[in-house]
Amino acid sequence: MASSNNNNGSSFFFLLKDFPGLETAHCWTAIPVCCIYVLSFLGNITIMYIVKTVPSLHTPMYLFLSMLSMADLGLSVSTLPSMAAVFLLEQRKVGAAVCFIQLFFIHTFSVIESAVLLAMAFDRCVAIRKPLHYATILTARRIGIIGMAIVIRSVGLHLPLPVLLGRLQFHSVNVLAHSYCVHPDVLRLATSSTRVNSGLGLFVMLSTLGMDVVFILLSYVLILKTVLSIASNAGRLKAFNTCISHICAVLLFYTPLVSLSMIHRFGKKKLPAQLYMVLSYLHFLMPPMLNPIVYSVKTKEIRVRVLKMLHP
Numbered sequence: 001m002a003s004s005n006n007n008n009g010s011s012f013f014f015l016l017k018d019f020p021g022l023e024t025a026h027c028w029t030a031i032p033v034c035c036i037y038v039l040s041f042l043g044n045i046t047i048m049y050i051v052k053t054v055p056s057l058h059t060p061m062y063l064f065l066s067m068l069s070m071a072d073l074g075l076s077v078s079t080l081p082s083m084a085a086v087f088l089l090e091q092r093k094v095g096a097a098v099c100f101i102q103l104f105f106i107h108t109f110s111v112i113e114s115a116v117l118l119a120m121a122f123d124r125c126v127a128i129r130k131p132l133h134y135a136t137i138l139t140a141r142r143i144g145i146i147g148m149a150i151v152i153r154s155v156g157l158h159l160p161l162p163v164l165l166g167r168l169q170f171h172s173v174n175v176l177a178h179s180y181c182v183h184p185d186v187l188r189l190a191t192s193s194t195r196v197n198s199g200l201g202l203f204v205m206l207s208t209l210g211m212d213v214v215f216i217l218l219s220y221v222l223i224l225k226t227v228l229s230i231a232s233n234a235g236r237l238k239a240f241n242t243c244i245s246h247i248c249a250v251l252l253f254y255t256p257l258v259s260l261s262m263i264h265r266f267g268k269k270k271l272p273a274q275l276y277m278v279l280s281y282l283h284f285l286m287p288p289m290l291n292p293i294v295y296s297v298k299t300k301e302i303r304v305r306v307l308k309m310l311h312p
Helices: 026-053 060-087 096-129 131-137 140-158 160-165 183-187 195-228 233-241 244-270 273-298 300-310
Strands: 013-015 093-095 173-175
Touching: 013 096, 026 060, 026 273, 026 300, 060 096, 060 140, 060 273, 093 096, 096 131, 096 140, 096 160, 096 183, 096 195, 096 244, 096 273, 140 160, 140 195, 160 183, 160 195, 183 195, 195 233, 195 244, 244 273, 273 300
Parallel strands: 013 173
Antiparallel strands: 013 093
């Protein structure tokens, strides 16, 4: 057993983990990993470019979509360095400071994405319940304030995490359970008391992801109530169709997260490590790749302009 060391920034390090059972097959695992990141970068940059350059898309719905793409892009950039090190360079060793910085950005952008999904749910709720007041409620100034509040909340809540981790003791060599650093994974390797860190982590999770999903569900209860009150079937279908893309984005983001939480609390020891890692990869890698595809397929304005870019 490696001895414990004070966290002075150089006395210990972490080892990132390969995908279980495929440690010797980097030439094959690197291909899908590279494809995921390429699609994520191209898709989200395309969405942001279209929204920025088309004046008719400077509306609340598309401005929030642009924010979602920024969050997805940030999440991809946060996980890329360690994923590239493991699957392309076969380098698993990462210093404590680098690991703590990475987990800060991963969790920050993850919470930013959750908050943007909540803002998009509010946008759909206002558009369906108050269509005549939609433009006056969600003005450009208010959208900017919402965006700033999202960033300030996410950064402010996560800044203490790396600082508090820096006060803990670890073994000289610490083997992580993923190909990137996340707070619960790093925290379980500490050799000193983690009560304060665990309490803060739980508070951050409940006050961000937990609260966001509750308000998203509440928004859709109000939306469903309004949609069902519309007299014509065509009107109901038209109103609900405007929410399909957002519902897909919410499911892509929260389904792996909820599954991970359930496994972590109740069944981690009974299930294979591969399943746990797959769900983790799905949570952090799939939404940035699939969100642009979903919105390009289901949103006519985006789809038309993507097709124009592909076939000028």
